[in-house]
Amino acid sequence: MSSAPSLARCSAALILTVLSGGSLRAEALALPFHPSPVPGGVAVVLLPGKASPRATYHGEPVLVRRSGQGWVAVVGIRLSAKPGVDHVEVEGREVPFTIKPKRYPEQRVQLKDSRKVTPDAEDEARIEKEQALIGPAWKARPEGSVPSLAFQRPVPGALTASFGMRRIFNGIPRSPHAGLDIRAPQGQPVRAPAAGTIVLTGDFFFSGKAVFIAHGEGVVSLLCHLSKITVTQGQTVKAGDLVGEVGMTGRASGPHLHWSLSLNDARVDPRLFL
Structure with a gap:
């Protein structure tokens, strides 16, 4: 060895x-x-x-x-x-x-807005357009950016939904939870978990107000359900820089931050990097 x-x-x-x-x-x-x-x-x-x-x-x-x-x-x-x-x-x-095999727990969530569970035809058309924007963001590789692979929590707070949970919304099974949910009050500052480049911002059907940060070499963070976005596309940020504020936009049952982390276009558990 x-x-x-x-x-x-x-x-x-x-x-x-x-x-x-x-x-x-x-x-x-x-x-x-x-x-x-x-x-x-x-x-x-x-x-x-x-x-x-x-x-x-x-x-x-x-x-x-x-x-x-x-x-x-x-x-x-x-x-x-x-x-x-x-x-x-x-x-x-x-x-x-x-x-190796791993079994994730199940989570049941009740939402008031049933369209966030079963989108109508107009919603589906919007989602399709948004996916065309979001897909390239997950693959972004800013030239010269080298990720540290050491991250900090974007906000303090308890976890309300862990990565990989099999989610059931209003009794209907949906995709597993591809990120961490961190409980935080409305308006709590959200900070970059590591240095990178803002490659996409927007207000999306499921994610609500969201920020995508490309850290380099195919490592990308998504911070979403924000009430406010304070960065712009193309901007570079350092670890700890303000990128927005906690909210409950998109498919959310209450104020919190959702953080997804992706390597080579695969969503992975952010806790592995904390």
Whole structure:
């Protein structure tokens, strides 16, 4: 086993087991987050070779970091992923890793506005237009931006809905919860969880008033249900900069902040990076 130098804001080396060539290999890694190779989690995969490689996962470029004398891929795993062996691709070669099973709890929510549960035809047309704007924001990669992979909470407060919950609105099952909900009063300042570029702002059907921050290399935050947005598209922000205020716009049953974090266009649990 070998140790990589410690990175900022990392208290201890994390032990990672990597499936490679049919055998298990372990390497001590110093990373400022907690790998969790489950649906909605993050896998760290040891890559072959000593030169900086370009790796992809299901066609999406993934973040690559040096570790010791080699390189690792930091891979966001979608909530829809199936447990079992998967792989990243490096220069035409498949490098396998294992996705472990995880069961998330269920959450039942009652909303007064039934259209936020079952949109009508006009709403569906609006949602389709909004998705055409939102899709590219999740894939944004501002040139020269390098994410720290160490984040801070956008607002203080208790969690009211954890990542991955299977949500049932007004008795109707809907998509799993792809972020964290943090309870906070109306008007509470919302701050950037890390440095980045504002790549999209708007008032959307489900998300309400929302801010997308691209932190670099395919790492993107969404902060939404805001009452007020205080940044503009194209603006750069530092960790802790004001980006808006807590609200309950969009599909929300009360004032709170929803924070989604995405790697390689896969929404992952933000708590892994706190």
